[in-house]
Amino acid sequence: MQKILINCIIYGVLWFMENFSIVLAVCRSALQNPTDALKRHVERLVKALEKQGSADQASALAKLLSGADQGGKIVPSRVVLSRQALVGEVMPLSILPPVDKETGASLATVLLPSNLKAIEPPILNESLQAAINSLTDEWVHLDRLKEAGIKPPLNCLIFGAPGTGKTKLAHVVASNLDLPLVTARLDGLISSFLGTTARNIATLFEFANRYRCILLLDEFDAVAKIRDDPHEVGEIKRVVNTLLQCLDERSSTGFTIAITNHEQLLDSAIWRRFDARIFVPKPDAISRQRIVDKYLEALNVNSVERSFLAWLTEGHSGAEIETLSNALKRHYVMRGDTEFSLIEALRLNVHLSADHVNSARRKLFLSDHEALARVLIEDTDFNFKQNELAQFFHRDPSIISRWLKRSKTA
Structure with missing residues (x-):
C-alpha cells in the first residue's frame, strides 16, 4: 500500500510539471476575481515550487499573484504570449533526447530555461546588438505577427569567425524567450552507415517539432554542405535533401538557429531556408575595450x-581576448599586486602563445617602444595622450615628447 501511495505521488508530481501550462492558465483565470483564500493557496503553491527547485514555475505564479494584488488584471508576460502562439507540448523536466537506433548515441542535448539563466550575453557592437534585439522582439511577440497575418521569421542562420560569441548568443536568445534549447550533437547525428545520418536528422527534427523549444544546429556546415562538391559522395546529397525537407516543415512551427564558422561551404538552397542571416564580426575597437x-x-x-x-588585440575574437585576459590574471596572481607589470606579462604571453595571425601590432610591441609610442599617439580610435603614454611606458613625459619630436623630423 505504501509503495502504491509513493508511486501515485511521483506520477502526480510528474503530471503537474509536464502540464504546468494548464495549471498556470487555470490560476490566471481564477485570479481574475481573486479571493483571500485563493491567493493563500497560490502562495502555498509558489513556496512548494521554490522548495523543490522549480524556480521558473514559481516565478510565473508569483507574477500572477503580483498582478492580482495590483487590481485583479492579470497581464500575460511577453514570453507567455509567444509560447501561446507556438505549437507543440511543454517539454517535461525529465525529458530524454532521441538516440541513434544502431549505436544508442544521443542525437542532442537539452538545456531547460533554468540552466540558461547564468549565461552572460556576448559583447557585440551596437548596430548588431540592435538587430539581435529586433529579431528577439519579433520572436517574443510572435502572436502579434500571426494575428496580423504576417509570417514570422522562425529560423536564423548565424555565421562568422570562431570565438565571436555565436553559440553563446543562441543560448542567450533561448534564455530570453524562456524556452528549452535542443542542441544537435554531431557525434551522434553523423554516421558511417548508409542512410543513417539522414534518418537521425529526421528523428531530431521530429523530436524538436513535438515540443515548444529552440532547435540549435551548431557546426551546421557538417550536415549542410554544397551538394555538387566533387569531394563529397552521394550520401551528402541525401543528407542535405532531408535537412531541407525538415527545415521546410519546421519553418512555420518552431524556432531554429543554425551556426557555422564556414558559411562558404553551405549549399545555396540552405541559405534560402533562413529568413534571418546574421554575420557576427570580430569585435571593433569599442567592443574590444568593453571586453577587456x-x-x-x-x-x-x-x-x-x-x-x-x-x-x-585588433583582429582578435572575443574568446581570444578572454584567453589573453586569463593569462594576465595568472601572471598577476603569481607576481602579486606590487610586482605585477602589464608590459612584462604581455611579453611573456607573446612567447607562450604563438599566434597564427601575423600581427604587426604584436611585433611592434616587442621590438621598438619609441615607434610604438608614435603609432599610439596617432591612433584615432583610442586617442592616447602624451601623459598617458608616459604612464604606460613608465617614462618621464619629456622622454615621450622627444620620441614624438623625432618622428616629426624624421
Whole structure:
C-alpha cells in the first residue's frame, strides 16, 4: 500500500510539471476575481515550487499573484504570449533526447530555461546588438505577427569567425524567450552507415517539432554542405535533401538557429531556408575595450593599460581576448599586486602563445617602444595622450615628447 501511495505521488508530481501550462492558465483565470483564500493557496503553491527547485514555475505564479494584488488584471508576460502562439507540448523536466537506433548515441542535448539563466550575453557592437534585439522582439511577440497575418521569421542562420560569441548568443536568445534549447550533437547525428545520418536528422527534427523549444544546429556546415562538391559522395546529397525537407516543415512551427564558422561551404538552397542571416564580426575597437574592461575588472590595471590591450588585440575574437585576459590574471596572481607589470606579462604571453595571425601590432610591441609610442599617439580610435603614454611606458613625459619630436623630423 505504501509503495502504491509513493508511486501515485511521483506520477502526480510528474503530471503537474509536464502540464504546468494548464495549471498556470487555470490560476490566471481564477485570479481574475481573486479571493483571500485563493491567493493563500497560490502562495502555498509558489513556496512548494521554490522548495523543490522549480524556480521558473514559481516565478510565473508569483507574477500572477503580483498582478492580482495590483487590481485583479492579470497581464500575460511577453514570453507567455509567444509560447501561446507556438505549437507543440511543454517539454517535461525529465525529458530524454532521441538516440541513434544502431549505436544508442544521443542525437542532442537539452538545456531547460533554468540552466540558461547564468549565461552572460556576448559583447557585440551596437548596430548588431540592435538587430539581435529586433529579431528577439519579433520572436517574443510572435502572436502579434500571426494575428496580423504576417509570417514570422522562425529560423536564423548565424555565421562568422570562431570565438565571436555565436553559440553563446543562441543560448542567450533561448534564455530570453524562456524556452528549452535542443542542441544537435554531431557525434551522434553523423554516421558511417548508409542512410543513417539522414534518418537521425529526421528523428531530431521530429523530436524538436513535438515540443515548444529552440532547435540549435551548431557546426551546421557538417550536415549542410554544397551538394555538387566533387569531394563529397552521394550520401551528402541525401543528407542535405532531408535537412531541407525538415527545415521546410519546421519553418512555420518552431524556432531554429543554425551556426557555422564556414558559411562558404553551405549549399545555396540552405541559405534560402533562413529568413534571418546574421554575420557576427570580430569585435571593433569599442567592443574590444568593453571586453577587456569586463575580464580585467578585478585586476589593478589602469585605464591606459586597458586601452592599450584593446588596441593590441585588433583582429582578435572575443574568446581570444578572454584567453589573453586569463593569462594576465595568472601572471598577476603569481607576481602579486606590487610586482605585477602589464608590459612584462604581455611579453611573456607573446612567447607562450604563438599566434597564427601575423600581427604587426604584436611585433611592434616587442621590438621598438619609441615607434610604438608614435603609432599610439596617432591612433584615432583610442586617442592616447602624451601623459598617458608616459604612464604606460613608465617614462618621464619629456622622454615621450622627444620620441614624438623625432618622428616629426624624421
